[in-house]
Amino acid sequence: MSMNPEEDEIMFSNDNEEEAATRPPSPSRSVVPGWKLLLVDDDSSVHDVTTLALKNFEFNGRPLHFLHAYSAAEALTLLQQEQDIALALIDVVMETDHAGLDLVRHIRHDLQNRTTRLVLRTGQPGQAPERSIIRDYDINDYKEKTELSSQKLYTTVMAGLRSYQDIMALEANRQGLHRVINASRELFRPQHLPEFIQGVLQQLVAVLYLDKNSLFVHTGCFAMECDDEQNRITAATGDYEAYMNRDPHDVFDDDIINAIDACLQHKHDILTEHHYTAYFSPANGREGVLYLTTPHRLSNIDYELVKLFCHNASIAYQNIVLREEVEQTQSEIVYMLGEAIERRSKETGNHVYRVAAYSELLARLVGLDEQLCRRVLIAAPLHDFGKIGIPDAILHKPGKLDSEEWTIMQRHAEIGGELLGRSKRDAIRLAATIARQHHEKWNGKGYPLGLKSEEIELTARITALADVFDALQSKRCYKEPWSIDKTMELITREAGEHFDPKLVQLLKENLALFIAVRERYPDPD
Incomplete structure (x- = not known):
C-alpha cells in the first residue's frame, strides 16, 4: 500500500x-485514567500527608489514582488484583521489621512483576536495605520519611512514573x-x-x-x-x-x-x-x-x-x-477452472464452492493447521479436474455406465493427478493428490490405486466425504437430489467402508455448519 x-x-x-x-x-470522550500509585504504610497519617502533597500532581496530562494498603498483606492483595500499578511507596517496617522488604521480594519473585516501580520509605534510618537488595529487586529509591519534603516527594514520584512509562x-x-x-x-x-x-x-x-x-x-x-x-x-x-x-x-x-x-x-x-x-x-x-x-x-x-x-x-x-491480491487472483482462477469442469459435466458450478467450503470446514474440525486449511480451500475445487480428459458421451450419459465406460470414467482421477502434479506450487500439488485419491475408499476398494484407511492422504479423505455429501444432495443427469436425512443415512452406513469414520463423526456432530454452507451456495433454480 x-x-x-x-x-x-x-x-x-x-x-x-x-x-x-x-x-x-x-x-x-472517555476520561483519561490516572497513574496508579500504591501507598503501603501502617501509619494512616502518612497516607493523608502523601495524598495531600500530591493531590494536584499530573504527568503527561494524567493525574494520580491513589491505592491504599496498611500492611504488606493488604498491599500484596491489591497488587494481585490491580495489574497496572505504576509506582508503590512502601514502608519498610510494618507488621515486622522487614515486612516491606518481604513485600518487595513477593512482588518481584512470586508475582513476577518487573514493571511496577518501587520506592522504600522508613522512619527508622537504621533499617536501610543492603545494596544487593536494592540491585537484585530493582528498587528505584530508598528514602527516610523525615527527608521527604513536598518537593522531594514530587521529584521521586515523577522519576518513578517516567521509569514506569519507559518500561511499559x-x-x-x-x-x-x-x-x-x-x-x-x-x-x-x-x-x-x-x-x-x-x-x-x-x-x-x-x-x-x-x-x-x-x-x-x-x-x-x-x-x-x-x-x-x-x-x-x-x-x-x-x-x-x-x-x-x-x-x-x-x-x-x-x-x-x-x-x-x-x-x-x-x-x-x-x-x-x-x-x-x-x-x-x-x-x-x-x-x-x-x-x-x-x-x-x-x-x-x-x-x-x-x-x-x-x-x-x-x-x-x-x-x-x-x-493478498495475487492469492485472491490465483484462488479465483482455480474456482473458475473447477466451475468450468463441472459445467462441462452439466453439473452446477456451485458444487465446487460447496466442496471447497465443506473441505476447509472439515480440515479445521479435524485440527489441521491454518496454512494447510487455506491450501485445502484452494485445492479442493480441482478434485474432478481430470474429467477434462473424459469424452462428453460418457460424462453426459443419463443412464448407468457399462463396464468399458466405467473404466474410462475412472481414468479421470489419474488424469487429474498427472496434469496437476506437474506444478511446483504447494496448493496445486495438494490438488493433484486430492484429484488422484478422492475416489479411494477406507476399505481399500476404491480407485485408481486401491489404497485403504490411512494410506489415503487425509486431505483426500476429507474431500472425498465433502464431494459425496454434496453430490447426493444435488441434481445430476442420472438422479434427483436426495434429502439431508437420506444423505446422512447413506454416509453413516458407509463410515468405515467408503469414508474415514472419524470424519463422518465430525460431520454428524457439526451438521448444522455444513447445512449453512449449502444455504450460502444454493443451486440455481
Whole structure:
C-alpha cells in the first residue's frame, strides 16, 4: 500500500450520514485514567500527608489514582488484583521489621512483576536495605520519611512514573513488533493483514506514549463480492476494539466523523489538540485513515516521527496487500477452472464452492493447521479436474455406465493427478493428490490405486466425504437430489467402508455448519 509521505492513516468512505443523536458516544470522550500509585504504610497519617502533597500532581496530562494498603498483606492483595500499578511507596517496617522488604521480594519473585516501580520509605534510618537488595529487586529509591519534603516527594514520584512509562512503552513496542513479524511471516493466513495493522498500531502507541485508543478503517469495495463502497474498522486498540468491523459513521460522533471526512476529502493528515488523523492510499486503490486519540497535542518531533514511521510501515503493508491480491487472483482462477469442469459435466458450478467450503470446514474440525486449511480451500475445487480428459458421451450419459465406460470414467482421477502434479506450487500439488485419491475408499476398494484407511492422504479423505455429501444432495443427469436425512443415512452406513469414520463423526456432530454452507451456495433454480 502506498502511503503519501506527507500524511498518515485510518480508512473509510462516504455513506449516508445518520443523525448524530443516534450515534453511540465516541470513545474519544472517555476520561483519561490516572497513574496508579500504591501507598503501603501502617501509619494512616502518612497516607493523608502523601495524598495531600500530591493531590494536584499530573504527568503527561494524567493525574494520580491513589491505592491504599496498611500492611504488606493488604498491599500484596491489591497488587494481585490491580495489574497496572505504576509506582508503590512502601514502608519498610510494618507488621515486622522487614515486612516491606518481604513485600518487595513477593512482588518481584512470586508475582513476577518487573514493571511496577518501587520506592522504600522508613522512619527508622537504621533499617536501610543492603545494596544487593536494592540491585537484585530493582528498587528505584530508598528514602527516610523525615527527608521527604513536598518537593522531594514530587521529584521521586515523577522519576518513578517516567521509569514506569519507559518500561511499559518498551514492552508494548516489543509486543507490537512481535505481531508485525508474525503477520509478515505468515502472509497467506487470512487474518494476516488485520494482524499486521494491529501490530503497527501497537508500535505507534508505544513509540509516542499515546492513549491506547486508536483505530484503523478500510474503505472501498469488498474484494470481488460487491461494487458498493463500504466502510469498516479493520484493526483497533483500546476502547475502539468494541467497534471492529463496524462502519465508523454508525458508531462515532461528529468530531471523529468530521476529522475522518476532512482527511479523506483533502487527502492529508490532520492534527488537533487531542486527535491525530492520518491519510494514506494503498496500492489497490482503497483509501485509508489512521485515527489516534492523544492525551496532548503531538510535538513537532513526534509528528515527524509519526510520518516517518507510517511511511516505513506502508512499504511493508503494500507488499502484504499485493500478495493478498495475487492469492485472491490465483484462488479465483482455480474456482473458475473447477466451475468450468463441472459445467462441462452439466453439473452446477456451485458444487465446487460447496466442496471447497465443506473441505476447509472439515480440515479445521479435524485440527489441521491454518496454512494447510487455506491450501485445502484452494485445492479442493480441482478434485474432478481430470474429467477434462473424459469424452462428453460418457460424462453426459443419463443412464448407468457399462463396464468399458466405467473404466474410462475412472481414468479421470489419474488424469487429474498427472496434469496437476506437474506444478511446483504447494496448493496445486495438494490438488493433484486430492484429484488422484478422492475416489479411494477406507476399505481399500476404491480407485485408481486401491489404497485403504490411512494410506489415503487425509486431505483426500476429507474431500472425498465433502464431494459425496454434496453430490447426493444435488441434481445430476442420472438422479434427483436426495434429502439431508437420506444423505446422512447413506454416509453413516458407509463410515468405515467408503469414508474415514472419524470424519463422518465430525460431520454428524457439526451438521448444522455444513447445512449453512449449502444455504450460502444454493443451486440455481
